[in-house]
Amino acid sequence: MLISDIRVTPVAFRDPPLLNAAGVHQPWALRTIVEVRTDDGLSGLGETYGDLAHLTKVRAAARRLAGIDVHHHHALYAAVAQTIGGDVVTDRHGLTGVATREKTLDRVFSPFEVACLDIRGKALGRPVCDLLGGPVRDRVPYSAYLFYKWAAHPGEPADEFGAALDADGLIAQARMFVEEYGFRSIKLKGGVFPPDVEVDAVLALREAFPDAALRIDPNGAWSVPTSIDVGRKLAGTIDYLEDPTLGLAAMAEVAARVPMPLATNMCVVTFEHLPAAIRDGAVGVLLSDHHYWGGLVRSTQLARLCATFGLRLSMHSNSHLGISLAAMTHLAAAVPNLAHACDTHTPWQARQDVVKPGALRFADGAVPVPSGPGLGVELDRDALEAMHEQYLACGVTERDDTSYMRTFQPDFSPVRPRW
Numbered sequence: 001m002l003i004s005d006i007r008v009t010p011v012a013f014r015d016p017p018l019l020n021a022a023g024v025h026q027p028w029a030l031r032t033i034v035e036v037r038t039d040d041g042l043s044g045l046g047e048t049y050g051d052l053a054h055l056t057k058v059r060a061a062a063r064r065l066a067g068i069d070v071h072h073h074h075a076l077y078a079a080v081a082q083t084i085g086g087d088v089v090t091d092r093h094g095l096t097g098v099a100t101r102e103k104t105l106d107r108v109f110s111p112f113e114v115a116c117l118d119i120r121g122k123a124l125g126r127p128v129c130d131l132l133g134g135p136v137r138d139r140v141p142y143s144a145y146l147f148y149k150w151a152a153h154p155g156e157p158a159d160e161f162g163a164a165l166d167a168d169g170l171i172a173q174a175r176m177f178v179e180e181y182g183f184r185s186i187k188l189k190g191g192v193f194p195p196d197v198e199v200d201a202v203l204a205l206r207e208a209f210p211d212a213a214l215r216i217d218p219n220g221a222w223s224v225p226t227s228i229d230v231g232r233k234l235a236g237t238i239d240y241l242e243d244p245t246l247g248l249a250a251m252a253e254v255a256a257r258v259p260m261p262l263a264t265n266m267c268v269v270t271f272e273h274l275p276a277a278i279r280d281g282a283v284g285v286l287l288s289d290h291h292y293w294g295g296l297v298r299s300t301q302l303a304r305l306c307a308t309f310g311l312r313l314s315m316h317s318n319s320h321l322g323i324s325l326a327a328m329t330h331l332a333a334a335v336p337n338l339a340h341a342c343d344t345h346t347p348w349q350a351r352q353d354v355v356k357p358g359a360l361r362f363a364d365g366a367v368p369v370p371s372g373p374g375l376g377v378e379l380d381r382d383a384l385e386a387m388h389e390q391y392l393a394c395g396v397t398e399r400d401d402t403s404y405m406r407t408f409q410p411d412f413s414p415v416r417p418r419w
C-alpha cells in the first residue's frame with residue numbers, strides 16, 4: 001500500500017465575526033484538504049490549516065511522500081521532517097501558543113497521518129478508532145462554544161447567529177446551540193471585554209444553565225493578579241480556567257492560587273513543553289489538538305502521558321470542517337482518559353462542508369462515532385471545488401484577526417496581558 005499521489009486543495013468557507021483577544025474572525029476561514037492515494041486504488045482524507053506559509057510546507061511535503069507505505073508512519077514523519085528542515089512557521093493570531101520547529105513539523109505531518117489512517121481503515125473495513133486501540137465510547141461529547149460577536153461583518157447583512165455583545169446575547173446564543181445540538185457543556189471565549197464583565201457573563205450563564213459544565217478562555221489576556229481574581233470569583237462555577245495568562249511560569253503562579261485546575265492549548269503545545277509543565281504544576285487539563293500534536297497516534301501517546309502524570313485531558317478546536325470533526329471524534333472515542341466535552345467550531349460552520357452529509361451528526365451534545373470504514377466520511381467533490389473557488393476569489397491567504405479588526409478599530413491592540 002504505497003502512496004502514489006497526493007492532492008492538496010486549499011478551501012475557504014464563510015466565518016462569522018467572532019471576537020477574541022487577537023481581534024475578530026475574518027469573513028473567510030481557510031483550511032487545506034489533503035487527499036492521499038495509493039498504488040492499489042485506495043484514498044484517504046486529511047484536513048489542516050489553510051494559512052499560506054503552512055500550505056506551502058504541506059505542498060512541499062506532499063511532493064516527497066510518494067512511494068512510502070501508508071503503514072509506515074515513522075518513515076512518513078522522517079520524510080516530512082526532511083522537508084521542514086529547521087524551519088519554524090508562526091501563526092499571526094498567536095491563539096495556539098508558541099511556534100517551534102517540532103510544532104511546525106507536527107502540524108505538517110498531521111493531515112498525511114490522518115489520511116493514511118483513513119486508507120488503512122478502509123483497507124481493513126474498520127473505523128479509524130479501531131486502529132487507535134478501539135473505542136471506549138460510542139459517542140463523543142462536545143461543548144457549545146460561545147463567542148462575543150457582532151451581528152454581521154461590517155457592510156454585510158446580519159448572519160443567522162445574531163449579535164452577542166453582553167450576557168443576554170451570550171445566553172441567547174447558548175440557548176440556540178443547546179436547543180439545536182443538545183450541548184451539556186458551555187465554553188465562553190473571553191479576553192474581549194474587561195474581566196469583570198466576562199465574570200458576570202459566566203455567572204449569568206450559570207443561572208440560565210444551572211446544570212451545564214462551564215468554562216472560560218481569554219487566550220492569555222489577563223495578568224497573574226487578574227487571573228487569580230477571576231479564578232476566585234468563579235470558584236464553584238467553572239470546571240477549569242483556560243489559558244488565563246501567558247507562559248508556563250505565570251500559569252504556575254495562578255494555578256497555585258486558584259481553586260480550579262488551569263487548562264491550556266497555548267503554553268503546552270508540543271511534547272517538549274511537557275516536562276516543565278508537569279514539574280511546575282502549571283496545568284491540570286491539557287487541551288490536545290491532533291492538528292498540531294502530530295496526528296492521531298501521537299495524540300493517543302500524549303493521552304497516555306497525561307494519564308501517567310495526572311493531567312486531565314480534553315480537546316481544543318479552531319474553525320474546521322467535517323474531515324477534522326471525524327478525526328477528532330475517532331481520536332476522542334479511543335482515548336480512555338478524556339475528561340471533559342471537547343471543543344468544536346462546527347456550529348459556526350453553518351452546514352458548509354467538504355464531506356457529504358449523513359456520517360456526522362450531533363445528538364444530545366455528542367457526535368456518534370462514524371461507523372463506516374476509515375474516517376467514515378466521504379468527500380463531496382463539488383463542494384470541494386466550490387470552496388476552492390471561494391479560496392481563490394476571497395483574497396484571504398492568512399488568518400489575521402488583528403489586521404481585520406484594525407480596519408474597523410485602528411487603535412485595537414492585541415497585546416497580552418491586556419488586563
Ligand SMILES: O=C([O-])C(=O)C[C@H](O)[C@@H](O)C(=O)[O-]
Nearest residue numbers: 020095096265316317318319
Ligand atoms: O484557545 C483556543 O481555544 C482557541 O484558540 C480556539 C480558537 O482559535 C478561537 O479562539 C478562535 O477561533 O477565535
Ligand SMILES: [Mg+2]
Nearest residue numbers: 217242243265
Ligand atoms: Mg483555548
